[in-house]
Amino acid sequence: MHRVAAVIVPPVLSFDVSIPLMVFNSVDRYDVRVCTARPGPVPTVGGPDIVVTDGLDAVEGADTVIAVGSGGEQAPAEVLDAFRTAAGGGARIASLCTGAFVLAQAGLLDGRRATTHWALAEDLATRFPAIDVQPGLLFVEDGGIFTSAGAAAAIDMCLHLVRVDHGAAVANAAARLAVVPPVRPGGQAQFIETPLPPERGLSLADTRAWALARLDRPLALADLAGHARMSVRTLTRRFHAETGQSPLQWLLHRRVDRARELLETTGLSMDQVAGRSGLGSADSLRKHMVARVGLTPTAYRASFTRR
Incomplete structure (x- = not known):
């Protein structure tokens, strides 16, 4: 079994918490554990608290460790240490949406390409100038570290990880179970670069x-x-x-x-x-x-x- 540890860092969207569970649990070759620095009720943005029972010991021995949440705020020191230790031990490291800030604070993205939700990409680039921020991409892999944009792009990245591990057929089966499109390439734009304004006049x-x-x-x-x-x-x-x-x-x-x-x-x-x-x-x-x-x-x- 491939062990996945999803590290929840408040503030977090409940939807983001569900993404690794939805994707990886649809394949019977993964053992997914959700953990946080302080087990117990975890507040979510605009929603009810969720109860996370596992602490950071779930990261030990995990094959893939994913940062979920943070909203761009400072992550607890013990979370950053856990990611540094996991990366040093050879674990695959990833982040969903604003989880990129956690990896950035841990120093794991220095000198690497990375992405996050387009609305926070400029903030990530300003606060961490050593990172080559790619604001328009769905997800990015650089040196075994994966970062994704928000929401649907995070699903795409998790499906991509399944494809890396087990091939396109298994990844597409997981996509069908989640009722989402097959894996989109990470280089696809987030479709926010040139939004068209509404047409306001009728003379032409x-x-x-x-x-x-x-x-x-x-x-x-x-x-x-x-x-x-x-x-x-x-x-x-x-x-x-x-x-x-x-x-x-x-x-x-x-x-x-x-x-x-x-x-x-x-x-x-x-x-x-x-x-x-x-x-x-x-x-x-x-x-x-x-x-x-x-x-x-x-x-x-x-x-x-x-x-």
Whole structure:
């Protein structure tokens, strides 16, 4: 049995506590123990207390030790010592969401790539400049230490650990039991880098609809301005006021959205997807998918196909 010790560090979300239990207990090859520095009732953020009966002795002899919680606050000294000892003894070390701060405080992330929830990534980088913080990734592995972003990304990382231990078939079976998608690559973006603002105006709604019906054709600023019956300068100003983007930025986002839809729902080749979405070629499709989504078209299709 592979022993997993999930070390709870308040403040913590009850959902985060459930993640290692849900994923690893779905595979009959793991022995999962939840522990904390001070056994007993542990407060959760916005929820009821949970009772943790095991102390840090559960970390001794564990094959994988996971930091869960902290909210970015200072962890108890005995917790940091437990992680240092586990890492020194060859245990696999991981963190869920803000658990990265625990590993950072223990000095285990110095000189390594790591991630955490995007909302706290800047704080992690500021407080621990020796860490190469990757704010847009789902999870990161560097030198046998794994860190993840929040919530669903933490599930992805735990499933990835199952895949590392027992292969894709076992990991996918665990994903099906948890009713979540198959393992997503850690390099996938957290999808928070370029959120689109809501469209606030209607004066160019007809022109936007016209452009959406012609994404597979070349469209220039002059074409959009001609349909709207206004100058390019006026079009650009109004477009930004209504969408928060320039006309060409908006058009590129819509083309990538169309490409994502085609990748999810069809078996078209990459060149065909690029052509129908107006991105030109498979190389161009790949470049824009990686820039916008953080995944190649092939990886995106493998993760999100609904066919």
